[in-house]
Amino acid sequence: MRKPDGKIVLLGDMNVGKTSLLQRYMERRFPDTVSTVGGAFYLKQWRSFNISIWDTAGREQFHGLGSLYCRGAAAIILTYDVNHPQSLFELEDRFLGLTETANNDCLFAIVGNKVDLTSERDTEGGEKEGQASGKVGGCVSTKVPKQVQPEDAVALYKKILKYKMLDEREMPAAEQMCFETSAKTGYNVDLLFETLFDLVVPMITRQRAEESDQTVDIASCKTPKQTRSGCCA
Ligand SMILES: Nc1nc2c(ncn2[C@@H]2O[C@H](COP(=O)(O)OP(=O)(O)OP(=O)(O)O)[C@@H](O)[C@H]2O)c(=O)[nH]1
Numbered sequence: 071m072r073k074p075d076g077k078i079v080l081l082g083d084m085n086v087g088k089t090s091l092l093q094r095y096m097e098r099r100f101p102d103t104v105s106t107v108g109g110a111f112y113l114k115q116w117r118s119f120n121i122s123i124w125d126t127a128g129r130e131q132f133h134g135l136g137s138l139y140c141r142g143a144a145a146i147i148l149t150y151d152v153n154h155p156q157s158l159f160e161l162e163d164r165f166l167g168l169t170e171t172a173n174n175d176c177l178f179a180i181v182g183n184k185v186d187l188t189s190e191r192d193t194e195g196g197e198k199e200g201q202a203s204g205k206v207g208g209c210v211s212t213k214v215p216k217q218v219q220p221e222d223a224v225a226l227y228k229k230i231l232k233y234k235m236l237d238e239r240e241m242p243a244a245e246q247m248c249f250e251t252s253a254k255t256g257y258n259v260d261l262l263f264e265t266l267f268d269l270v271v272p273m274i275t276r277q278r279a280e281e282s283d284q285t286v287d288i289a290s291c292k293t294p295k296q297t298r299s300g301c302c303a
């Protein structure tokens with residue numbers, strides 16, 4: 071198996087729907103899930119690149135493994151449940167600290183899942199429909215008020231950039247990186263993953279170019295002429 075060219079990691083509290091989001095994207099279905107133990111990954115071919123997407127366990131007892139999974143990540147998906155404000159707070163309190171092992175230029179997406187529970191109509195059958203409107207700032211009419219507002223996710227995104235000392239002007243805008251999704255209906259799920267793939271691919275290309283710049287081409291290195299100077303000539 072070819073080594074993955076890039077790595078994306080899903081983090082977030084238990085029960086927010088990380089496994090369901092990944093299965094919805096990779097397998098196009100919404101099966102019953104069991105709480106994840108440790109972690110697991112899928113490989114996705116995107117253009118000519120191989121990207122691994124890691125699902126992690128949200129349960130406290132596996133917390134220590136999180137930073138291991140984040141090692142070398144090009145992007146991290148911080149997932150919360152739009153119906154549980156605590157799951158958003160946990161991202162900052164418990165999960166952000168695990169991302170120290172990710173790449174320095176790692177991208178962050180903030181994803182509010184289970185948006186179908188807050189609306190009866192607008193988030194259904196969403197694999198194609200209404201993908202743009204589900205982004206933060208779009209207009210999704212909800213019957214049951216959402217417990218976490220998109221602005222809260224945007225605020226967290228900006229806070230993360232500050233915490234990571236990343237220049238807001240050089241990073242993708244919050245509006246591009248904060249999503250509301252439903253693994254159940256598929257709403258915005260393709261948009262989430264494919265936005266990240268499109269952002270990660272140029273990073274991989276850039277990284278490769280930098281690596282090849284640093285590679286010394288031994289064949290082209292001229293061996294210094296042997297001189298006959300010195301006492302043993
Ligand atoms: N209504 C609704 N339910 C969802 C959605 N996503 C996940 N669920 C349900 O939420 C529960 C937890 O989903 P999982 O995907 O296992 O959650 P997880 O984040 O992987 O949880 P851990 O593996 O314990 O960290 C399951 O019963 C899912 O069916 C969604 O978008 N809408």
Ligand SMILES: [Mg+2]
Binds near residue numbers: 089090105128
């Ligand atoms: Mg899981």
